[in-house]
Amino acid sequence: DVKVTQSSRYLVKRTGEKVFLECVQDMDHENMFWYRQDPGLGLRLIYFSYDVKMKEKGDIPEGYSVSREKKERFSLILESASTNQTSMYLCASSLVQVNTEAFFGQGTRLTVV
Amino acid sequence: QQQVKQSPQSLIVQKGGISIINCAYENTAFDYFPWYQQFPGKGPALLIAIRPDVSEKKEGRFTISFNKSAKQFSLHIMDSQPGDSATYFCAAAYNFNKFYFGSGTKLNVKP
Numbered sequence: 001d002v003k004v005t006q007s008s009r010y011l012v013k014r015t016g017e018k019v020f021l022e023c024v025q026d027m028d029h030e031n032m033f034w035y036r037q038d039p040g041l042g043l044r045l046i047y048f049s050y051d052v053k054m055k056e057k058g059d060i061p062e063g064y065s066v067s068r069e070k071k072e073r074f075s076l077i078l079e080s081a082s083t084n085q086t087s088m089y090l091c092a093s094s095l096v097q098v099n100t101e102a103f104f105g106q107g108t109r110l111t112v113v
Numbered sequence: 114q115q116q117v118k119q120s121p122q123s124l125i126v127q128k129g130g131i132s133i134i135n136c137a138y139e140n141t142a143f144d145y146f147p148w149y150q151q152f153p154g155k156g157p158a159l160l161i162a163i164r165p166d167v168s169e170k171k172e173g174r175f176t177i178s179f180n181k182s183a184k185q186f187s188l189h190i191m192d193s194q195p196g197d198s199a200t201y202f203c204a205a206a207y208n209f210n211k212f213y214f215g216s217g218t219k220l221n222v223k224p
Contacts, residue, residue, distance in 0.1 A: 004156070031210060040122060042115070042202060042216035043157070050210060058211070059116075090156055092212075099145065099164070102204075102212050104156030 003027070006091050006105040013112050019078040021108050023091030029103075030096045032074035034058075034066060037088040037107070046089075049074055050096070081112045116140060117205050119215025126222050132190040134218045136203035139184065143205040148177065148188050149214070151200045160201070161188070193222045 007022035025032065031050050035043040035058075045058030047066040055066050063085060067075045074093075078085055088109050092102040119136045126132045136146075147162035163170045163177045163186065170177045176189040190197055203215040 033212065040216060043214035045211065045213065048211050096210065099162060101159045106156050
């Protein structure tokens with residue numbers, strides 16, 4: 001069974017803290033993604049990685065950075081958490097192939113207080 | 114600016130009815146259009162997908178209609194069931210890489 005695992009289901013952090021969200025996939029996928037899900041806004045792409053140490057900004061990268069040191073692991077970093085980063089964060093991975101499918105983790109609900 | 118625009122935001126349908134969700138895009142480089150279904154507490158999962166070289170794809174009760182010239186595509190759920198109640202996202206991708214998602218439609222099928 002394909003699996004994308006996010007390290008935490010729920011996180012509560014304080015404003016100004018550095019926050020790490022971890023994602024691991026066991027499918028040897030080249031592509032990995034971080035999305036943010038907010039009501040009425042859908043899934044917005046934060047960052048995309050197509051290979052180890054390679055990354056591209058998505059639509060809303062401000063306030064975030066990413067790290068991909070190994071193929072199976074993709075980390076999202078909030079350098080200095082702010083209350084407007086309170087959201088559901090979803091990690092996904094996919095193969096580079098025709099009719100590819102993005103497989104999602106269950107999400108991390110982050111609350112910044 | 115959202116790359117894929119989705120409507121309606123919410124939809125209530127009686128059991129047995131047809132649910133229709135619409136999406137539009139601007140970037141003609143998109144070459145893959147999947148629909149995802151999300152149940153509460155879960156990540157989205159692929160439901161059905163279409164390439165722009167076909168105008169319609171059907172899988173069971175789910176059909177995608179695609180209009181390349183209008184840059185629009187839609188999801189039809191025939192004989193909607195209470196178990197179909199979920200949030201649906203349309204998406205678009207190019208080079209089989211980045212996926213851009215719509216804003217989502219929360220479907221409620223009433224028994």
